[in-house]
Amino acid sequence: MQLYSRFLRPVLFRLGSGDAEVAHHRTIDALRLVGAAPGASTLRRLFAEDAPRTVFGLRFPNPVGLAAGMDKNGVALPGWAALGFGHVEVGTVTWHAQPGNPRPRLYRLPASQALINRMGFNNDGARALAARLRTAPVLPMPLGISIGKSKITPVENAVADYRASLVELYPYGDYFAVNVSSPNTPGLRGLQDRGLLDELLAELTGEATRLAYRGVPKPILVKIAPDLDDAAIGEVIEVCATRSVAGIIATNTTLSRDGLAPADVATGAEQGGLSGRPLARRALEVVSFVHRESAGTLPVIGVGGIGAPEDAVRLMDAGASLVQVYTGFIYAGPGLVRGISRAVRATGAAPGDR
Template identity: 50%
Template structure:
């Protein structure tokens, strides 16, 4: 129904206008008494998909990637679709408008998106207000944190720490974003030496916050897919040595290899189907580099249960989707959950954790 009716209408709109319209509908649905809970019950994943990581229960390995609900306006509605966790943000200490429009583009022929949003968000204070107003927490909510555009890299750590300080009591995890291509200079923070220092600073701040509310929050790091293999290995090693609790692989890419759309020349980060194989290969490499000791969240081009299963087998314990939701609609999450359960049953695996990394060992 989405592909036949809703998508043609949405795709007549500018991509960002369609995004805001969809978010508005989901925000309104989140406020309908009882509806999110009923919808979650209908979309409840199979027990075989459940696992515990970082001391948190995940009913499904399928999560919402950062960037779709930056300001956490529709958490109940997204959780109702069957997501096992949600990542909101990227949030910065101060509100910022992001880059000039147009800044979001559909590449129809490639089932991809290009964005150069630039961390547009309402700021850490507004995000805290929204998350603290939630009457229930339907799924773990992770907060993706970054620096403001006008903060120089030598002062970037201060912005990440401000986000932790502002949101520690309402986040279920923090994701350090050093890999967006749309904030000038940000990717330089992925360099191994500086990255290790940043991770340690964030971990120390999280531990200080734990003194007040006794919650030990996991800290993950999101890396880009465009690093040279030696740099990727060094960054993964730095993240692990610093004591981070997990990796997210990967962010959007600047590569334009193999694209067909006339929009391919737009500046920004590419996401969607063109990243499927590349991100899966990087998940496998990260799993190998860490010896399977560091949980990995696989992101990039997950459109089908087979795509999701391949990333799990490559070494991801959790997965995230974004672009595929634009092309496949809200039923994607339920279809992924059902398909993964069927694949586990086909292979005689009792729990999703049993297939993590089997193709990388």
């Protein structure tokens, strides 16, 4: 991690005159080339660390996943595999292709090891992702697909919008994350309300059962916002239990600006969701609450504030079965993935296979 932070990260952070989105796209392009190279499988043997576990019926080679948002269109999947991830979640993808919000829309807050984004679900659309995954190589780890509502779709038509994406992408994902918690699509977070969420999940879990025919439906997970209070999270848990949802991803980005370093306060005024180190405490609280309130029956993927192996261990000790990284990966580099797996294996963190 020191090699990355001393040499590679400063180069990446200077690309595009400091435009974080330029560095993002250059990283994806580089990983796409890495994944296509003949030695990609050898590289995985260097980076990967075995710490296997089974969660919601899927076998993960280690507990560390790449969070949605990094590779929205699934263009660099073998590259992420080469870096040793235990799973990758692509998207968030919407039924309709959309450009997202105007740039600039991604900001670094280095003193806080954080990011603010208001990307707005920029992606090529569910049909384009399905076409790409149709010819993608077999991955050595599970693939998750995060689905969200298209911006042009009214909230009252959201169920049909989500369902169309699920049907199109169902053959290619190992699990599906229902994103109802991004702060950057108008009206989206309202889908976390009990009535709307129940309607949405009833349709999606029912559709997954129909698509599975007589087999076992692929897992449906729900990604929630850290800004919900305990009562609202409790309602989400109840709906998930009623609709046989396989797990919860906790958490998405936050609208709060608590915990920012003084040097980042000015940039922190930008609109969008905050991720990274300032989210660590809240993510830990939400993971612990979901694990406790569900009596450990609802697997949790912990996301938020993971910048070092010990952060992931704390989330797993609090009840997370798996973790995902995004912002921490940007600041700490690929060594973070192996470091977390080693720490988890050494400490025996996490409540075990689910």
